[in-house]
Amino acid sequence: MKKYLSSFVCGFGAGVLQIVPVAKSFSCCLIIPAAAYLALILDRKALGETGIIKMSKGLKIGVITGLYAALFGSGFEILITFITKNSDIIVAYPELQKMLTSFPLAESLIEQTQDLLASVVNDIRTTGFSFLYTFAVISNNLFVDVIFGLIGGLVGVQIINSRTTKSISK
Amino acid sequence: MTLGYRILLIIIILLWILGDFSFLLASLSEFFLVTGLYLNKTYSLICHQNPDKLICIDNNCTLLCTRCTGIYIGSLFTSIVTVLVDKTSTPNIGYMVAASSLILADVVLYNSGIYNYNKIISFSTGLFFGSVGFLYIRSGLEKLIDELK
Numbered sequence: 001m002k003k004y005l006s007s008f009v010c011g012f013g014a015g016v017l018q019i020v021p022v023a024k025s026f027s028c029c030l031i032i033p034a035a036a037y038l039a040l041i042l043d044r045k046a047l048g049e050t051g052i053i054k055m056s057k058g059l060k061i062g063v064i065t066g067l068y069a070a071l072f073g074s075g076f077e078i079l080i081t082f083i084t085k086n087s088d089i090i091v092a093y094p095e096l097q098k099m100l101t102s103f104p105l106a107e108s109l110i111e112q113t114q115d116l117l118a119s120v121v122n123d124i125r126t127t128g129f130s131f132l133y134t135f136a137v138i139s140n141n142l143f144v145d146v147i148f149g150l151i152g153g154l155v156g157v158q159i160i161n162s163r164t165t166k167s168i169s170k
Numbered sequence: 171m172t173l174g175y176r177i178l179l180i181i182i183i184l185l186w187i188l189g190d191f192s193f194l195l196a197s198l199s200e201f202f203l204v205t206g207l208y209l210n211k212t213y214s215l216i217c218h219q220n221p222d223k224l225i226c227i228d229n230n231c232t233l234l235c236t237r238c239t240g241i242y243i244g245s246l247f248t249s250i251v252t253v254l255v256d257k258t259s260t261p262n263i264g265y266m267v268a269a270s271s272l273i274l275a276d277v278v279l280y281n282s283g284i285y286n287y288n289k290i291i292s293f294s295t296g297l298f299f300g301s302v303g304f305l306y307i308r309s310g311l312e313k314l315i316d317e318l319k
Contacts, residue, residue: 029216109200137211
């Protein structure tokens with residue numbers, strides 16, 4: 001835990017930012033890579049390292065930051081959905097219904113899909129919890145945050161190493 | 171990086187772009203409709219999905235905005251080009267700064283009302299950023315593979 005404290009701190013920050021609507025739409029896909037980059041800088045400062053960072057370390061810190069961000073982001077989103085009995089799927093529901101009917105597909109399939117969506121929306125409105133929605137939130141956050149954390153780690157190491165090389169050559 | 175890894179990268183990016191176009195492809199197969207409904211949530215984590223900024227054909231839209239779609243198509247383009255050129259040196263960080271500055275300039279200029287939001291400009295800046303950004307990811311992966319050998 002102590003070894004990955006920087007990932008924990010930055011992952012927590014990214015997890016919080018992921019659920020703040022304005023911050024979420026402003027920074028888009030930059031939150032997690034930026035968190036991974038920041039975690040690398042914090043880790044270096046905490047350990048007092050000044051040399052070149054290994055790619056494997058960047059990868060590890062990036063992935064762990066993504067994991068923490070996914071855990072906190074999912075937790076907060078599920079909790080907020082439970083308390084408010086509202087979520088982005090409820091907001092998008094009327095539009096999704098309209099869109100579904102516009103597809104030239106078998107009516108039975110469209111009906112099944114509409115029923116599934118309606119049950120998710122109904123569960124959230126009445127109890128604040130839907131198993132399917134919770135599964136979608138956790139699996140999506142894990143998948144996206146880990147991949148973007150990995151990218152942030154790999155690119156972050158190169159940015160830091162490029163600066164380190166420049167300062168050494170000076 | 172071996173040819174196998176380079177082709178794997180192309181396949182991953184291609185699948186990601188295919189996911190973005192799910193609703194546009196839904197009329198071809200019901201698979202894309204079901205996948206699109208699930209992926210809508212996935213892509214919402216990395217894009218604002220503002221309805222006015224999506225690429226739409228016959229009322230069916232992409233899941234990512236024009237700029238994000240440009241970023242991934244740019245990455246795909248560079249990944250295909252780099253299958254032919256197996257270059258191992260890290261690109262200069264200045265290219266990344268230039269690509270990011272173009273996106274930032276576009277966002278600031280249309281938000282301040284100097285010109286209206288333009289999908290072509292948005293797509294182009296994203297395309298450039300994605301093309302350059304992929305080189306850093308690839309370079310990082312190359313170094314990682316060398317380290318693990």
